[in-house]
Amino acid sequence: MIDFKNAAELLELCDTNRWTISRVMRQRECDLGETGNEQIQSRMSRVLEIMKDSALSPLKSPVTSMGGLIGGQAEKLNTLYEEGKSICGDVLSTGITYAMAVLEVNASMGIIVAAPTAGSAGVVPGVILSLQKHRHISDEKIIDSLFNAGAIGYLAMRNATVAGAVGGCQAEVGVAAAMAASAAVELMDGTPRQSLDAASTVLMNMLGLVCDPVGGLVEYPCQNRNAAGVSGALVAAEIALAGIRQWIPFDQMLSATYQVGRRIPYELRETALGGCAVTAFGCGFCGKK
Amino acid sequence: MSFISVFDVLGPSMVGPSSSHTAGACAIAYLAQKMKSGNLKKVEFTLYGSFAKTYHGHGTDRALLGGIMGFATDDIRIRDSRQIARERGLDFEFIPDTAETDVHPNTVDIRMISDDGSEMTVRGESLGGGKMRITQIDHVNVDFTGDYNAVIVTQRDRPGVAAHITRVLSEHGVNIAFMRIFRESKGEKAYTIVESDNLLPDDIKQQLLDNPNVEDVMIVHNQ
Numbered sequence: 001m002i003d004f005k006n007a008a009e010l011l012e013l014c015d016t017n018r019w020t021i022s023r024v025m026r027q028r029e030c031d032l033g034e035t036g037n038e039q040i041q042s043r044m045s046r047v048l049e050i051m052k053d054s055a056l057s058p059l060k061s062p063v064t065s066m067g068g069l070i071g072g073q074a075e076k077l078n079t080l081y082e083e084g085k086s087i088c089g090d091v092l093s094t095g096i097t098y099a100m101a102v103l104e105v106n107a108s109m110g111i112i113v114a115a116p117t118a119g120s121a122g123v124v125p126g127v128i129l130s131l132q133k134h135r136h137i138s139d140e141k142i143i144d145s146l147f148n149a150g151a152i153g154y155l156a157m158r159n160a161t162v163a164g165a166v167g168g169c170q171a172e173v174g175v176a177a178a179m180a181a182s183a184a185v186e187l188m189d190g191t192p193r194q195s196l197d198a199a200s201t202v203l204m205n206m207l208g209l210v211c212d213p214v215g216g217l218v219e220y221p222c223q224n225r226n227a228a229g230v231s232g233a234l235v236a237a238e239i240a241l242a243g244i245r246q247w248i249p250f251d252q253m254l255s256a257t258y259q260v261g262r263r264i265p266y267e268l269r270e271t272a273l274g275g276c277a278v279t280a281f282g283c284g285f286c287g288k289k
Numbered sequence: 290m291s292f293i294s295v296f297d298v299l300g301p302s303m304v305g306p307s308s309s310h311t312a313g314a315c316a317i318a319y320l321a322q323k324m325k326s327g328n329l330k331k332v333e334f335t336l337y338g339s340f341a342k343t344y345h346g347h348g349t350d351r352a353l354l355g356g357i358m359g360f361a362t363d364d365i366r367i368r369d370s371r372q373i374a375r376e377r378g379l380d381f382e383f384i385p386d387t388a389e390t391d392v393h394p395n396t397v398d399i400r401m402i403s404d405d406g407s408e409m410t411v412r413g414e415s416l417g418g419g420k421m422r423i424t425q426i427d428h429v430n431v432d433f434t435g436d437y438n439a440v441i442v443t444q445r446d447r448p449g450v451a452a453h454i455t456r457v458l459s460e461h462g463v464n465i466a467f468m469r470i471f472r473e474s475k476g477e478k479a480y481t482i483v484e485s486d487n488l489l490p491d492d493i494k495q496q497l498l499d500n501p502n503v504e505d506v507m508i509v510h511n512q
Contacts, residue, residue: 025295032292040295047299050363066306067346106305109348109368116298117418118308124299146299153298163417179298216343218306 002027007155007196007250014192021182021192022147025154029147044143047113051125054105054112055098065107067217069285074101090134092234096227099126103223116153116162119218120169120176122226124149127180127233131187141187148186149179152199155250160258164211165270167261169225174206174257177229177236178250184237194240200250201236203257210268212275214282221276301419302363304355309395310340310347313415315367318356318399320423320435321411323509327403331380332357338394340415341385350383353397357381362419398425426480431471435511437484442497443505446472446479453500454481460496463487478504 002024004010013024029040059078064071077097080086086093099122106112106121115124124146132142153162156175161167181198185191190198206229214220240246248256267274276282303312322329334353336344344350348367354374355367366373374381395415402408412425423433426441433439440458444450451470458465463485472479494506 029295033294043296044299047296047302050302066348109304109306109311109351111302111363111365112305113299113302114308114312114419118303118305118312121305147295150295150298154293154295157293157298157418165417215346216339217346 001031003032004028006159007254010151010155011192011196020144020148020186021151021195022144022186025147025151026144041143044146045139047146048139048143050111050113051102051115052129054102054110054121055125055129056101057110058101058104059097063104063108063110065104065217065219066109067107067215067219069214069217069219070107070223071104073223074098074104091130092231094133095126095130095230095234097126098129099123099226099230100223102126103219103226107217107219107223115149116157116175116179117164117172119164119213119222120172120226120229122223123173123176123229123233124180124183126226126230127184128187130230131184135187137187145183145187148195149183152179152182152250156254159251160254161261167258168209168264168269169211170203170206170209170257171261172211173222173225173229174203174209176226177206177233178202180230180233181236181240184233185240188237188241190237190241194243196250197244197246198233198236198240200246200248200253201239202232203250203253204248205232205236207257208260208264210264210275211270212268212277213270213272214277215286216270216272216277297418303419304348304352304363304365304367307347308419309415309417310343310349311352311367312362312419313395313417313421314340314349314397315352315356315360315362316419316435317397317413317415317421317423318353319359319361320421320509321399321401321413322357322359323435324411324426324441324507325401325403325409326505326507327405327407329357329379329401330404331402333382333384333400335384335386335398335400337386337389337392337396337398340395340397341387344383344385353399354381357399357401393424427478429471429473429478429480431480431482432469433482435509437466437486438489438511439485439509440481440483440489440493440497441507441509442481442483442503444479444481445502445504446476447502450479450500450502451481453503454483454497457493457496458483458485461490461493463489463493
């Protein structure tokens with residue numbers, strides 16, 4: 001029976017068996033979920049299919065959100081890129097385009113995969129689908145990387161939180177970016193330790209990020225922050241892949257994130273009573289509704 | 290601690306924009322309609338807390354209505370559920386209640402009326418990440434998540450009913466995972482909720498109804 005309660009145990013399972021993080025997570029799902037590999041493979045294929053649809057469709061057919069705050073951003077980014085005017089480079093540029101696209105789909109009542117939440121659903125597909133496009137990675141390997149991302153998200157759900165109302169945006173986009181960074185490292189053939197270091201780096205860099213949606217809607221600044229999550233994930237993965245070690249391991253960084261989250265004031269935890277939500281624009285938007 | 294699946298992390302697959310305000314709301318209504326017999330003619334949704342304040346911008350209304358028509362959280366018809374409900378002749382109403390504050394922030398009461406005139410009110414709470422639970426059936430406090438296959442027995446609070454239920458289930462080889470009894474007050478209406486990993490055969494319903502103190506039996510499968 002394969003199971004782990006923290007990243008240290010996960011790493012030990014990887015080292016002892018010479019397995020990737022995704023393989024450990026896959027085995028854990030089979031063992032504890034009492035299901036077969038074929039069944040979980042087909043469920044994960046469906047997850048990937050929805051991720052692809054939601055990352056790609058707004059590039060051609062933009063939609064306006066229900067709150068009216070977002071819509072059309074992915075198309076604009078794609079145009080900039082296709083005209084050769086992007087300053088971010090291929091992987092980052094496509095990554096933020098996809099991430100913002102997913103949030104457009106989400107905010108217009110399209111179908112997305114919460115990863116780990118709906119408000120942070122753009123980061124994981126943004127990173128892995130951009131790498132797939134520019135590094136020509138097979139669907140099979142991309143599906144593996146989703147199990148890797150799932151391992152990080154599971155640890156966050158188990159040992160901390162992924163709810164903005166409890167831990168702020170660092171718990172949503174922060175965790176999503178940690179998942180994406182870890183998955184990106186595995187996709188680029190990094191080691192399990194490098195994956196966990198990358199996830200730790202992301203949490204460090206996003207520590208304290210508040211959840212302050214204008215009008216209480218999952219639109220703005222959520223969409224921008226999903227793009228920022230992609231860049232944070234790629235930065236952390238790059239640092240890890242260069243062989244740079246982190247002093248603070250993932251378990252400790254996750255605990256720090258949770259402790260900080262609990263100390264974020266109520267007004268800045270998804271209540272729309274602080275931050276962006278109470279800027280002159282934010283208040284004006286609510287007044288109009 | 291219950292098992293956290295990789296599909297709890299990368300999931301639910303859902304119509305946006307919010308796992309608590311859209312997917313969770315849909316899941317509550319979906320479970321509620323499974324608990325009600327007969328064709329639904331009218332539904333009233335009373336919304337509390339954050340649901341009452343932001344239901345429109347989160348599509349909570351459309352998600353609830355979709356769920357009540359049996360749409361799953363990733364069914365794109367949720368978007369047009371108001372239109373679809375009208376076409377199906379289902380009457381619906383949304384009542385925001387901002388005065389009541391002594392409830393979980395994302396709470397809804399769903400009053401369902403079938404064409405045979407029978408009525409049932411179910412209260413649900415959306416807990417985040419698409420998770421939810423049913424906390425009241427006809428104003429009796431219960432706790433039910435729909436994660437397992439379940440038998441919900443409406444009964445009078447009299448001796449021997451629990452024994453009757455376990456005997457019938459045991460005769461059908463049903464293994465009980467959890468069993469709880471919730472009652473309004475001593476000797477009045479009560480609910481027994483039995484949860485099981487097994488599929489529950491339909492004929493247990495009639496056998497359970499053979500006991501004169503059993504008023505109604507609902508079988509709710511988790512898929």
